[in-house]
Amino acid sequence: MTNKKTKKTSVDPWAIRIAQLINRFGAVKTSVLFVILTLIFTFSGTYFLRMFLSDQAHTEDFLIAIVLTLLSAPWVLWVFSELVKQLERSRESLADAVTELERLRKEDELLNHTLQNNIKQLNHEIEQRKNAQLERESVFSDLEREITDRAEKEQQALRLSTLLRSIIDASPDLIYYRNQEGQFAGCNRVAEEMTGKTEQELIGLTPHQVYDEELARQVVASDQDVLENNTSITEELWLRFADGRRRFYEMRKVPFYSADDTRLGILAFGRDITERKQAENVVAKASKDKTAFIATISHELRTPLNGIVGLSRMLRDTDLTSEQFAWVSTIYASGITLGNIFNDIIDLDRLDRDRLELSLKTVSIKDFTQELSSIIELLADDKDLTFAAHVEEPLPALVEVDGTRLRQILWNLLFNAVKFTQRGTVSLEVKAEKVDAETSMVTFKVCDTGVGIPQQDLDKIFAMYYQVDSPEHQSATGTGIGLAICQQMVSLMNGKISVSSVIGEGTCFTVDLPLGISKKPIQVETLKVTGLQILLVEDIELNVMVAKALLEKLGQHVDVAMTGNEAINMARNKQYDLVLLDIQLPDMNGFEVANVLHEESLVEQTSIVALTANVIKTRQEYLDNGMDEVISKPVKKSRIIEVFNSLFCEQPSVPHQPAPEPKIDPLNTVLDLDLLQMLVDTIGHEMVRTSVKVFQEKMPEYLEILQLSLSADEKDEVCSQAHKIKGAASSVGLYRVQKIANEIQQGDHPAWWQNVHDWVEQLHQAANQDMQKLINWLGQQDIDD
Template sequence: MEEKTVDSWAIRFAQIVSRFGTLRVSVLFVIITLFLTLAGSYAIRMGISGEVYLVDFVTAIFLTLLSAPWVLFFFSELIKQLENSRNSLKDVVEQLERLREEDVLLNRELQSNIRRLNHEIEQRKDAQLEREKVFADLEQEIKNKSQKEQQAKRLSTLLRSIIDASPDLIYYRNEEGRFAGCNRVAEEMTGKTEAELIGLTPHQVYDEELASQVVASDQEVFDSNATVTEELWLRFADGRRRYFEMRKVPFFDHDGHRLGLLAFGRDMTDRKQAETAVNQANRDKTAFIATISHELRTPLNGIVGLSRMLRDTRLTEEQFSWVSTIYASAITLGNIFNDIIDLDKLGRDRLELSLKTVSLKEFMQELSSIIQLLAADKGLAFESEIIEPLPALVEVDGTRLRQVLWNLLFNAVKFTQKGKVSLSVEASATENGASLVKFKVKDSGVGIPKEELENIFAMYYQVNHPDHQTATGTGIGLAICQKMVEMMNGDIKVNSVVGEGTCFTVELPLAISHKPAQFKEIAVSGLNILLVEDIELNVMVAKALLEKLGQNVDVAMTGGEALDKARSQQYDLILLDIQLPDMTGFDVASTLHEEGLAEQTPIVALTANVIKTRQEYLNNGMDDVIAKPIKKSRVVEVFNALFAEEQVEKICVVEEAEESELLSILDLDLLQMLVDTIGQEMVRTSVKVFQENMPEYMHVLEIALSAKEKDEVCSQAHKIKGAAGSVGLARIQKIANRIQQGDHPAWWENVHDWVEELQMAIQQDLPKLNDWLSQQTIDD
């Protein structure tokens, strides 16, 4: 503590000397020393002698001046040395402080380097572990890759074996259109090995015509990046020709780059031959029915025509009864034959409706007059009832409606042994301004067992019951009735009690007609008519009928004779038979049009071949068609349409026929409701989803049908029914509903026809639905 005080004093003194300078401090020191010397001398002298002398002061001053500089010099040097030492010490301290700070910094840096080094050591340890792991993974990957390569090699060998074992033709080509590989069938077909084929183009393998076709379809695949299917005949190297269905698809690598195309060919020769045989059988069947139609209707024409004219002569009551029976029997035969013809048309989807203005009361009277003859022949009573109010005129295909009711009435008479048969008609208004007309056919016959009621509309189905063994039939009449009623957008129902009788109800939504009624009686007379017919009996019946209607008839028995007469004389109408001994009626009509002989003269076909549709006759130059046997009502209808009605009325008939057709395939009320509630765009989206899903549904259904998996067929049909119902495809929904009724006793006999009908309905009805939606857009 004392050392610190001394050091502090000395340091402070040295600091003072340094501050005020050595000279000033020295002068001050000398003065202080001199003063102290004088004071000391005075004190000592006073103490010793009690007196003070001047000499004492001089001596003191002299001694002080003599010694003081040396003392002062000594102390100055001492102080200087001390100050230098202090400064040196200070520098040393500062240097030591700097060294200490540098040592601290070095220590910190060293610690940091140590930590960094430790971290690097840890990193190197981790890197080493990671490296070891990578090496282990790499070793495992190499091992797995080797295993995968072996597995891929095995799979490649297996795949190659499968491809070579496939009976299908398989090959693939690159982007340049050159062969890049194939299977064994392709080698057999081309007569070249795969190694020989690789790098060749189709032009180097096939003949020029086939090569051009193949290259064109390849280019279509490359242009559209889509699957292309084509059918073509290929010639094998051994000379065999086989029919293949080729499907070509583009194929890509993992990055989406197209590498070329794959081609798969299925040998369809047997199927093609079977289709050809089926088509030939259908043509033969159609030709057979057409021939039978002509051959049977020729005598039938004579029976109906002559018996009808004979009834108008003076006969006894017994003779009139016999003639009426002949007349009714001939009409019955004609209607049975019509069922056979319509069955063929249904099989080819060629049955069509032709709407006309019909008086319901006159229609009932005409139908009742014929059925009354049949009923009377069996001793049955017949009642006809018209329940008012009833629309005076409606738009309906009278021929088809007559055929439906005729079948029902004929069955009623056939299955009734005693009692009566009745026919009634009533009508009620609908919301859209049309009329729901309801026909009821009742009988007091044997009845139908309850368990059989759902089956009677099946094709070829007949009730298996003891009470029905006395009456036989083909089993097609009611099935055709149901289809015709469905075409007219109606419904047919049946109620029956065994032993008490049966009641059939036909409900049809019919448009009320505001046009003038078609004349029941002919509205034109004195026409100069050229009748072209080669059968004497037909000439006699037709000529007698036409002359009775007040017309003038000239007859030609051949096509050449008809052309000669048409060139020499102007006729008001030409009734032209289709089957003539020297040429067809179509040839005659074509010549008349080419020579300008039919510009003012309508040509009406007379034909027993009702296989063809009315439109086909119109397309071949005819203005209308009259089927044989010739009926007075049909002659009156055609003559009045050609010579007594305005053209605008004909246009209305066509438009209303199209509207009726639309009503038969679409649920327009549902569709309009959907458009109003969820919007047209949403309806279009729903239709698009239906259209996209339907091919898959039909594919599954057809596969299940081929595999005879009844439950799957019914299940798939149920899906289609629901999907069709949700977008208003009424006809598709009805057909699918028939298919899903797997408990139907005649299901297997009819399901293939139903599936074909469903397929055709899908193809035809979807475009009509889209057209209807487009029309709504235009209307909006």
């Protein structure tokens, strides 16, 4: 501040500086000094002026000067004093003005600084407002774009919704959905046609308000199943349209959810399969008719064939000349050939119905090869062909194999080899290669020097009904099914069949089968029991003659009944050890005869063996109908020995642990454990498992027919099917399934219609649950053994 003041003073006017000096020195002192200085100036001026003018100074001049000075000095001093005062006031005013100006300057600086800050703040706010404006513009732009996109999406969603709705309405399938409470929430036009209500009328209604009570119960039950298990189901049911039409629908029900996985209800799709079901029924009926036709043909053809094979076999055992023996052997071989050709037809039907089964037995490969070779050798001799059989060592002594199926495979191959060879050799080679301690890969190779097969036909030779179109093959015709059946049987045995051939040089078929090495002794084919009292029930005299002669030759006593009633009367009057019962009799079938014998307790100590030419049925079906065993026609001596030994010869006892104390088993409410244990002890685990497997395969079909019959309100068919299920369940010890089926079959029950749907549902659940428990029980028995 001092520097600023000094600088300011240096530039002040001189009068102000004099005024400041006088003010600082004092006015009186300054006045006295001024008077003195004025007197001195006056004396000096008077003296020099006088001296200049007259060169002489006078006293009066000095007195005049003093008087004039004294007269003028006060005025001058007054003027000067006033001037000084004015100047001082001016100075003070100027100082005040400067001070004020300084204050104003400082205020101005402060205001300027404040203004600068305000400007900066304002610029900052302006910048922020610009940024905010830009952000708002960006937000508005994004919002506008989002609104545009949303509008486009809404339009697209609307178009898709309209398209989807059009598709749903145009769909020939029945579509509807219901909420968690079971109320209709939407449907398509087919559902509207079916119910006779519009979608708006349906919304909010339950199945009980739309369908008849029986259908509503079935629909609600399946809905509940979907909701409880949170899974989709497929069911088939009859639906009645508003116009009275009844259509068969396959319904698919699935739970459906919102975007946040909240379950909203049930979505159902139904496809009209009435025509398909009718077609399936037609096919099933055709298959049934075909099976019945084959069964009839089987009986009619095997009856004379039984006589041809049986009598020719018996005739070969008599004293004949070599020429007569050759003739009889040819007849015998021809009969065997016809039987095997017919087996192809039977197996073809079984393959169509997936009923071809394997029955593993202990077999000696050497003996098997020798037996087969002896028959083929007869055929080869008729054509002057050389037949050679060679078994290459080492070879497993015994293997587990279905001898009947293996014989059928090799018979087809060997028979074809003989048929298509005009001269030369037919050979059978057998060798084995050990795979592990329990399995051996056995190879059968059938070769011939016949016409051969063209290369282009090798890939087609195993096709059903395929026959080589070649002049060389015209001389020997066939059905074209033998090789196809061979391939399927080999596949069933987990094996492989292949062929190689050169035109004019011959053909070789190779069959590779993985066979289990048997540690069981082979069943001795020697009859161990004689003197049995046998009742032979057969209506064909030729069959009676053959069977009676064979049985008596084996040391048995035979009585003959030609009808079912005659057999029942003879069983009432005499106790027999065995009843050989033909299934097709003139007055009743063999199953009805067996049923009467069991009901009257005429066969408590007697075995019943079915004697039948109908090889369509499985062995289990005969066992389920009261038979203890079954023998197919034409009757083979080896089969009779096998059955007689198994029925009447005690098996070696097997040591076992003492039976535990009886205890209550919860399985008793589900399974008939006493029956199952008896079956296991009697026929063995393997046979019980086979029976269970057959039941497991057939049960879905039984249940489907039962459900269809119930949907169609066919009470008699429902009861009949339930009776069938009851019988099948009882044969495998499914006690609860048998009990429920028994309730369903009682159609005369007063509340049958009110309860049958619940019973059928219980039957479905019990069949699935109890079957698994039965399988587990059988597995545990294996472990315990």
